[in-house]
Amino acid sequence: CASPFKLQSIQDLNSFVPRSHTCGELRSVHVGQEVTLCGWLQYKRHNLFVLVRDFHGLTQIILPQNENLSMLNKMLSEAPLESVVVIKGTVLPRPTGQENPGMPTGEIEVKANQAHILNLCKKLPFEIKDFVKKSEALRMQYRYLDIRSTWMQQNLRLRSKMVMKMRQYLCNHHGFVDVETPTLFKRTPGGAKEFVVPTQEPGKFYSLPQSPQQFKQLLMIGGLDRYFQIARCYRDEGSKPDRQPEFTQVDIEMSFVDQAGIQGLVEGMLHFSWPEEKGSLAIPFPVMTYAEAMNSYGVDKPDTRFDMKIKDVTTYFTSMQLGFVQEALSKPHGCVKAIRIPSGAKFIRRKELDSMKKLAEEQFKQVVVPVIVRSDGTWKCPIDKYLSDELKESLTSATEAKTEDILILAAGEHNRACAALGKLRLDAAAWLEECGVPLRDSTAYNFLWVVDFPLFLPKEDNGLELESAHHPFTAPHPDDIALLHTKPDKVRSQHYDLVLNGSEVGGGSIRIHNADLQRWVLQEVLKENVSLLSHLLEALEYGAPPHGGIALGLDRLIAIIVGASSIRDVIAFPKSFRGHDLMSNAPDIVSAEELQQYNIQVIHSPSSPREE
């Protein structure tokens, strides 16, 4: 009985083309068949055989040795590697002892009886072999050659398959409607990172939006009920390195839904679309509040693949007569926090400890104090003489410290102390792993929901004013609505982040659907000019249903799943570190005449900074 998911197995990779099989397909069962293969010459051995490669694998082709096919032999053995060929021949079993069990087609070989060179290849800038290391700049410049690698083929194909299964889940199983929303839009408040697009109307510009946020809300107001889109988004981070100016998100919005509904949907979608070869995904995902994440991991996207959590040890220090500790504890939210690095003393030397201290001071203005627990149980610590045996015992018990561990202590304002220790926790883990200590399971996929974020945060440049922690359409937590008018900084939101292995891979919220509340947040709390959003405010007055949604960062999600260190490895044609296309040389100069039709001119003279 055919299951709905059997479709994959009736996939025909050879339809509409003259080949009979792919280069990865032939097995013993095909012996005796006449076949036609198309592909690239991957390897040649004298005039005896060649290996032909396509996206599916490699097949060994035996060159004919008889006189009347000598031209064929000559042609194939003389063609440069990576030339494109079509070969007809007979599938033969490999001679006993010559089978290659490491090669899926290793049971057979094809004896060629006809062949054509479809295109010759000139000398390559690098070999198309997985083991040949290339610089990333070279890979980018010849991206079309890089895409021939097994790595890139697998990444792009896994991405396509996984997105297809997400679509099946959303469209076919749950009635979502795939709606394309405009990318030529209007500047949004605070849209400093939006690219502008000049038009032929003098002085008028479109903006490339950072997300379809407004459109998806308008679709809910339009009664569409369930929307999704694999949406192209744009963000101009200018000089910030390692950002892609365009990226893709899985964009979802539902009406009449609550936070648990969106979470359940996303869990179901990821479970359904999860690549088989990565094992099965346990759902539901664990949930952690923002407060707990900050307390225990010092960050809002905890990597829960390893422990080393931040412990509060304030209570043991309250009576301690050490100046900086007393000072820290006397201030609001003053505390003492600790992390334990297991076996740290074996791998972390003075040099590493010094750079940890420096990092905490420079990035977080936080003094940290390391404690090395020697193998005899004694402590090595710069403030050792201030630490009573009782305090040491309490600390040992609280942190479960063992010999050869390192403790890092931080006394100071709660958020700062936690943030500093959270960063050191990650750095220490990375260092231990570099030293060969297995801390994080590389096959683990630890998804985590982080919830109950603050709705507003103090502005970085003016702590007395508030800005949205995420965006101004986020609904307040129902328990905190009364605080909105009195203590807006205390209001939690209905925002939720999806975290995977310590990276944020998604974020969403229940939205404000009440026009008065939305206007109040924009005008009174955020002091925004609401005229840019008048269409949305008006729309909320015409029967807007309650709604909410989420956006998953597809590039990053796929990168983590395949184990790529950069999202560039899961994007077919990414931009470089500095936003350049190294293959085509984009962005490029446009002539003043061409710009004239857009009524603009360049202010500064063009310069050509060296590309990375």
Add this chain to the structure above:
Amino acid sequence: CASPFKLQSIQDLNSFVPRSHTCGELRSVHVGQEVTLCGWLQYKRHNLFVLVRDFHGLTQIILPQNENLSMLNKMLSEAPLESVVVIKGTVLPRPTGQENPGMPTGEIEVKANQAHILNLCKKLPFEIKDFVKKSEALRMQYRYLDIRSTWMQQNLRLRSKMVMKMRQYLCNHHGFVDVETPTLFKRTPGGAKEFVVPTQEPGKFYSLPQSPQQFKQLLMIGGLDRYFQIARCYRDEGSKPDRQPEFTQVDIEMSFVDQAGIQGLVEGMLHFSWPEEKGSLAIPFPVMTYAEAMNSYGVDKPDTRFDMKIKDVTTYFTSMQLGFVQEALSKPHGCVKAIRIPSGAKFIRRKELDSMKKLAEEQFKQVVVPVIVRSDGTWKCPIDKYLSDELKESLTSATEAKTEDILILAAGEHNRACAALGKLRLDAAAWLEECGVPLRDSTAYNFLWVVDFPLFLPKEDNGLELESAHHPFTAPHPDDIALLHTKPDKVRSQHYDLVLNGSEVGGGSIRIHNADLQRWVLQEVLKENVSLLSHLLEALEYGAPPHGGIALGLDRLIAIIVGASSIRDVIAFPKSFRGHDLMSNAPDIVSAEELQQYNIQVIHSPSSPREE
């Protein structure tokens, strides 16, 4: 036994939300059940009942008349229409005689026992009722209200479903890989219609490409073998009315394929994804050469839903002693052509004939001569005295003219005469239909392949130079390759257009995969600056496989399928006639300070022309 296509039937429209059913779902079988519905108040009748609507339909809600639920009655009967409600109640059969067979839920009603107003609606700019006519400007300004209409809901949902089935066909059945290609790219040669996007690098601009043409070819060179993308494309047609600056194409490319392969794939895809409610689609589609299309229809996208083909009647006029006919025939490609408008004399008056003549002269510089075949068989024609009885008999027989028909004759250069008659053929058909003569079956979907286009055409502004009929990557017809170096204007291409009911809905070609040939076409025939394409030329040298593809215009395809007169009716948030978003007022002014980060300034002062 579950078939793979049963997935649709297990679609759960109520997952993850508190409602138990949609408003279009309840039937007799649900009688007695407690249900929860969410939706909009569509209609109220005193305090007796209300109709609640969602994307799926309408349900009649009986308001409770008992004392202890009087608040509920009051709340629902007093809420303005289009307010959003959640209602719990019991499904009851409608009293005998009160069933509404015209309404899918007309067998039942729901007796409310609990309700909440989720959002109130203020006075609407227009009623959300399908029969209420609105101006298009109003529909665009309040697009979120317009999307609540059955028409827009159906169009957007049909589009989503059809695209989903296309994806299933391509990905799941035929191993295509969905690859996202960049939209921030480099200007292409002749890319005058490409929007530019300034960057923070002084003087450097990205371009928004008109199609992923280069990327899809590079993916084939990268060995990806089968690519598709539902691709966002951009075209700045500035002042040209009724164009969308962004649009969507179903973009496909395959390696090792020929023209028949691509055609078979597209036929299979359309057959598989064709909406069930539109009947089944007959494949394969008929094929017509460009020459035949121009000969018989005067256009390269013939509407084959009706006959009225152009007939060549030159032979009867060769000995005619009428000045302008003799002059026409003496020139190269001189001919006389005719179309027959059946029963034309009944509906087409002098006024219409005059405007037809005027149109032919103004648009095509072509004189046309109408012949009215009177009911007594005599002819009314301005050149009647020059027409011998023998000629009339021959013409009657050649055109199969009957009494009360109209013939339109044109003497002149072949292409011009055909083009003029082709246009009059369409106009006459439209006029007859306006008069109530059924010519074209509105449920017919006449797909047609048009093939064997010329590879190059004379430039409009300089007939001695050639330009690509489609684009410079199109491969020449294999039979005409020898002509490339001698008579390039005679070379046919391996381009193919897909035509539906007289509209071009797709176009594609087999591409040039030989670097030398591509360079020759660009440099020697087209006189292009190849430096802008050096990356593509170089890529062709590194083992490019033979490849070809197609792009279908998704917006237009869906518009024709649903019978929309404008693609705006199948796009959620289209731009107006002049490229404006009437809801948000995009494009908009951007401040000089904001433009400064892009190193540009506006040359002319901003004006605000009135929107359509």
